[in-house]
Amino acid sequence: MFEGQQYRGAALPPLGTHAKRETAGAPSDPQTILSTAPMGTNDWLRVLGAILKLHNHEHSAKHKGVSFKTMLNRQRFLAKFFRDVRKSTIYHECDPRTLGNRHIQAAVDLWLSRKLSTGTIHAYLSILRTYGEWIGKPDLVRKVEYYVGTDSVHAKRHQVATVDHSWTAKAVQFEAKLPEIRAFDFWVGLQIELCYRFGMRPKESRHFRPHGALRTRAEAFERDAAAFPEHDTFLRICEGTKGGRPRDVPVSNAAQRELLQRVEAAVAPGMFVGKPGQTAQQSQRRFYYVLERFGITRAELGVVAHGLRHQFVNDTFEAETGAPSPVRGGTTAPAGDKRARQRAARLLGHGRTRVTSCYLGSPSHRPVAAAPAEEVLA
Template structure:
């Protein structure tokens, strides 16, 4: 028996938390996790050896296997129990969202993607807010990015450049300009903003944000992060040739080896274009 398996078994046997069946199930889960860590190349581990890289590797493997989100979340509960018992709670993030694990309810439910329709857009009176919304839809931008963007500076010919001061986590990135629609939206944004941003002269970011929130609410527009979901799903289809799971396409575990390779490369591209550092987060947008 490997050291890790033995030490985890001892931890479980010394615990009296939960019913007998709960304790037995936890022990089985942790034994399987220890075996998988060994298969992933992490050898000579002990119970106190758990590190963030081990958790990331496990979650990545589970997502690639196409496991049900509920199954993954049960395993995450076991990992958090293990971390707590060895006084290393901070090794495992508190939120499963940190790892890009989809919600249980996402299986079989409607996509979170949102469409920006012309009739709703006409209800937006502020031209800067209206243009920011169009940029969100065309390039998958976050709300803050679409307000702070300086369109003339950002237009680098075949890609849209985003400054670190506009983006979440301070990570500069670029988004390709691939369609006539994107080019038309960007041209309109440049004409409106001139050499500045889509925050009009004389307004602060927080003031423009409040105007954005008020006008979108009055227009009946909500859950606008769904515009990023729609962008991601369209990019997935463009890159692979088939719809993503959340848009009615096949799940990853039904793809051939060649198709899985294309799927992974598409998800990596989308992750970079959306400004995420973890490939797993694309599962939230596109499904698994």
């Protein structure tokens, strides 16, 4: 069986679910595979599958499990990583159990030749760092500068926005695009409008269950209610959030209230915002297909759905401080900057104020007009 067949077959664990527990000592038992497969075997994918079955559900730092999305991303990356190392470097017999720094260095050199972004390189090495723990090599992966050089632009990942990723920054008017999207697909129209009105992540908008989502001040999370003392009504966002962290966003204007009324009228009680009968994966594919159809891509119009989240928090910051954020040209911290950033963090669903720099920029970093920096999806 050649590698392509193995990859599509049973060599790797099934996606979107937890691997079943194998009978101890059975040929399919991961421990049996790892103890019997010879080092450097051509059946490396089966060896990798056994390691994934044992460890892929584990969190890298905490005693808890991880999401299916994280498991999927790890599995896809690691399969491609070892395939690249074996086929595109001199290490044709690299075994998943004997991964070393020489293999990682060869892979990083490949990534650099392919012009991968700084964020991507850092993310890949982070997965390999976790993988090192799985195979009993906790200190395997070194700092990024060891592989790329201390003077490389990829040595440090700067999580401070220098370019405004809002749609308005690219002269794309949401209010003009929405009727086109809505006419083509009613549900995607609602989903993207939730991103625009409430700063939701696309996944949050697709998983949003409107019935019972409104909260009074007394019912809202204490930290969110305290951050917005002028509001009495909040919207609970808890499905599809990053890290499973729920948050309450204040309902502050008539446009938001009108949207919630339309969404609640369209969605059956207990259901999410999306075409009835669609799975989450089908809803996701449909969402991005529709946006691409109307040019909402980085390649065509220069904007993506996540840019509406950037726009929401930047517009809110400017409304509260009376001055543009650093990424929009502000060069000094306006009055109320600290409080506005604390509130922005709560709107975004983050506990750390410094995360707002990924959206708003920092006064110490002047905005750049050319060479857009990579977007940090937070």
